[in-house]
Every structure is written in C-alpha cells, then in structure tokens.
C-alpha cells in the first residue's frame with residue numbers, strides 16, 4: 565500500500581491524448597484542451613514518455629560517438645596526434661556497436677508514434693548496422709592479414 569501511494573503521488577509529464585501538449589499526471593483535466601485525464605492511462609503514458617525521452621537522448625549520444633569515430637579516424641593521420649587518434653578510434657570502434665545494441669534492447673520495442681522516437685530509431689539503426697559491419701570487417705581483415713604475414 566505504501567509503495568502504491570508513493571507511486572501515485574509521483575508527478576510525471578506526458579503528452580495529452582487529445583491535443584498532444586505536454587502536461588503532468590497530477591492534473592484531472594488538460595489545461596490546454598480541457599479533456600478529462602484518465603489516471604491509469606496517464607501513468608502508463610508518462611512511463612512511455614519518459615522512456616521515449618531517454619531513447620532520444622541516448623540516440624543523440626550514439627550520433628556524437630559516430631561523429632567522434634570519424635574524427636579519431638582522421639586524427640590518426642595527423643603527425644604527433646596519431647596515437648591519440650588510434651586509441652580513441654579503437655575505443656569508439658568497440659563501444660559504438662555495444663552501445664547501439666544496448667539501445668535496441670532497452671528502447672527497440674517502445675510503442676509510440678512520437679516523431680522524435682522515429683528519428684532516434686533511425687539513428688540507432690544506422691549506428692548499429694554501420695558499426696557492427698565495420699567491426700566485422702576489421703576482425704576479418706585482421707585474421708586474413710595475420711595469416712598472410714607470419
């Protein structure tokens with residue numbers, strides 16, 4: 565009972581099912597369109613809304629990582645900074661597929677028509693596919709070259 569009470573007294577934000585304005589779960593009617601708010605539906609919606617927000621911010625982080633992978637790759641060819649570039653690239657090369665897969669496990673099955681989520685999903689798809697293909701290629705090439713050069 566105590567858990568129930570603390571759960572329902574927690575105020576969260578979610579989009580109004582009628583007008584899509586962001587409102588919070590403490591309201592009984594929407595201040596924008598006066599639609600009645602169903603408490604259970606509001607809580608469920610707030611839960612999805614919070615996850616969608618997290619999915620979007622994680623996806624923008626994936627995008628930054630993909631951008632830094634490219635930067636580190638190019639930095640490898642700059643004199644004196646080569647080692648920094650190489651180390652940074654090695655790290656991102658492994659971290660990016662890992663983080664992308666984690667994104668899909670956490671947010672891949674969210675049910676929402678939020679356009680930001682659709683955009684986040686596209687970013688996560690390309691970082692996952694791109695980084696996994698790249699890592700596979702690197703592994704295959706390193707196996708081939710180790711066979712060729714004893």
Ligand SMILES: [Zn+2]
Nearest residue numbers: 580583594597
């Ligand atoms: Zn409304």
